[in-house]
Amino acid sequence: MQAARLHEYTEEMSEGLSIDEVDRPEPTRSDHVVVEVEGAGWCQTDNHIIEGMWTPYVDQDLPMTLGHENAGTIVEVGDEVTTVEEGEQVICHPVMTCGKCRACRTGDDMYCENLEFPGLNTDGGFAEYLLTSERSVIPLDTVDPVEIAPHADAGITAYHAAKKAVDELYPGSYSVAIGIGGLGHIGVQALDAMSAAEIVAVDIKDEALDLAEECGADYTVNSTDEDVVEAVESITEGDGATQILDFVGADETTSLGPDIVAPGGDHHIVGYGGDIHQPAQDLVDAEMAYRGTLVGKYSELEELVALVEQGTMDLHTSEYSLDEINEVAEKLEHREIEGRAVIKP
Ligand SMILES: [Zn+2]
Ligand SMILES: [Zn+2]
Structure with a gap:
């Protein structure tokens, strides 16, 4: 599959990411879920990651696929996944949490002791497929994954x-x-x-x-x-x-x-x-x-999805292909994006 990957930190957004051919992710744990990405929001944080601003805060193993505002269709689930199934459209809470630590039990997803953050410290959604977990996905009833994708981080934050x-x-x-x-x-x-x-x-x-x-x-x-x-x-x-x-x-x-x-x-x-x-x-x-403010809770993303499905929230988006990704990065750097840019891998 194709994926937009960061090989080296740089200030130069026009060549920040390269489109590589990589293997499609497979579930390696019983709670894993593979999502075919339909929309992945571009975020100022992606510019900051490319510049290396996150290296003091998280371990990043390059090359890495960026993209943490993801929505799409489930194509494969691990053996013990019961709450969602193949073919369901979902928005992905940006982090994968363990469900067992104190923070998870109090609902503070972002403080999880065993947190994985696709697009920040594991491969993210600027790719045809994304690996995430059952605890991270929220099924969508009526809204289009492309339109709602940026809510996965921009919206929830x-x-x-x-x-x-x-x-x-x-x-x-x-x-x-x-x-x-x-x-x-x-x-x-x-x-x-x-x-x-x-x-x-x-x-x-x-x-x-x-x-x-x-x-x-x-x-x-x-x-x-x-x-x-x-x-x-x-x-x-x-x-x-x-x-x-x-x-x-x-x-x-x-x-x-x-x-x-x-x-x-x-x-x-x-x-x-x-x-x-x-x-x-x-x-x-x-x-x-x-x-x-660090992202938000899974329950808050559910509340936000409810507001979107009620028609209370309106997200202004523009759509781009994976090939245009560095152009999007440059445009955002120059404040030339109104609302939110969504990549359609
Ligand atoms: Zn973001
Ligand atoms: Zn946890």
Whole structure:
């Protein structure tokens, strides 16, 4: 089968991956599931993996097939798989979990002690077939795997952050969503679906802000022409934002937290790449927290699939073939992808 593989870390996206002919994966464990990949979302994390940014955090054995936002049709199952069968369409939670450790038993899939992460530390879905496990797949009723694929990571991550934010939001409070791209436009819809708080969307592009309005934002701020701190101060009448969802995670956005947060609020870091350099006293004075977001739980992906099947969430995607994969990487690097790019291997 064909697979888009990383052989060497590079800053040069135009030649990041090469299309190799490799063996089709086979189930080697009784709980394994082989999925014929119909859609695999391209993610900023793929750019970061190509650049080598993940090497301090995970062991990667190159060459490796990338692709962690996968959906398709089950073509083979291990001997003890009982909950899904061949021919079923599924979306894949991005990690394979053991089901036996404490984290698995409390539902915190991302903290599994024996975690495997296809596309990050094992072969992923930019290939005709993907090896995953029974615990990772969620059957799809009505939605097309190509359209829903990016929810496997982009969607679940935005939803997980929004769900944590919604716990702290209340009618009359404000949330600020920074960066209305692939994740941000899902995050705004999730906030809108689950909370009565007002949503302020911030981006550098008017088109992104138009999309934010379609997704349910009540206010928009173009940070190219407007001062974000003044704009949030004026919109919230001086109260600040109870929850900030930062889908960018650059120095310029992480530094906004202390200046726009309401007392006791949180600045959720969803996008990454920059640093946080705030005086400790800023956090003490506002009693604010920076909170990280690492994908989400299996149960949250199920909830998100339910929202999609109800027609509550709308994902903006564009489709590409496996041969166009480096072009997609370059386009995302130059912020030329609206919504989310999906590779169809
Ligand atoms: Zn991703
Ligand atoms: Zn586990």
